[in-house]
Amino acid sequence: MEFQLVRMRQEHIPALSALEALCFSDPWSEDAFFMELDNPNARFMVAQTPDGLVLGYLGLHHVLDEGYIANIAVDPLFRRQGIASALLADAETFARAAGLSFLTLEVRQSNAGAQALYRNHGFLPVGVRKQYYRDPREDAILMTYQLKQKEEPV
Numbered sequence: 001m002e003f004q005l006v007r008m009r010q011e012h013i014p015a016l017s018a019l020e021a022l023c024f025s026d027p028w029s030e031d032a033f034f035m036e037l038d039n040p041n042a043r044f045m046v047a048q049t050p051d052g053l054v055l056g057y058l059g060l061h062h063v064l065d066e067g068y069i070a071n072i073a074v075d076p077l078f079r080r081q082g083i084a085s086a087l088l089a090d091a092e093t094f095a096r097a098a099g100l101s102f103l104t105l106e107v108r109q110s111n112a113g114a115q116a117l118y119r120n121h122g123f124l125p126v127g128v129r130k131q132y133y134r135d136p137r138e139d140a141i142l143m144t145y146q147l148k149q150k151e152e153p154v
């Protein structure tokens with residue numbers, strides 16, 4: 001499947017919110033996506049076909065030198081074709097160019113597929129957030145990709 005990565009625009013939002021509803025029990029609303037259009041600390045990238053069909057997306061927030069991956073989702077019909085990998089590679093390129101020290105994210109303990117994807121991209125499990133998710137209640141594994149060495153404590 002041929003696809004390209006583009007910055008999220010207003011016209012993507014109905015498809016992104018439908019994708020969220022398909023992928024998550026606690027999906028983002030259209031309003032939540034709208035808020036990100038004007039957020040200077042957000043980088044939301046959409047994977048789309050050349051004729052504009054939305055295949056997946058990744059949302060990243062950055063504050064000072066810290067990067068937080070808020071979400072990543074790919075349409076079930078187009079999984080295992082490297083779309084999430086391309087989105088993560090783009091996030092890493094952005095993070096390095098922006099001088100971020102790390103990228104971090106939370107993932108459901110039972111979501112072995114996503115954890116495998118993140119490990120492939122250099123993310124390591126660094127902690128657990130107890131009972132972080134609802135519907136169903138579940139712990140989150142905190143995974144971090146360290147881009148710069150941590151400073152030694154003085």
Ligand SMILES: CC(C)(COP(=O)(O)OP(=O)(O)OC[C@H]1O[C@@H](n2cnc3c(N)ncnc32)[C@H](O)[C@@H]1OP(=O)(O)O)[C@@H](O)C(=O)NCCC(=O)NCCS
Nearest residue numbers: 023072073074079080081082083084085107113114116117
């Ligand atoms: C997780 C998700 C984003 C992966 O998207 P994708 O486009 O299918 O991922 P890719 O094709 O780029 O996968 C790259 C590699 O990651 C690993 N991987 C991805 N999905 C996997 C799965 N379900 N099981 C095991 N490994 C998986 C594999 O190593 C894969 O390489 P391979 O296909 O050559 O074996 C997608 O399954 C999804 O949207 N899931 C529902 C939403 C979700 O769970 N998001 C994460 C929230 S933290």
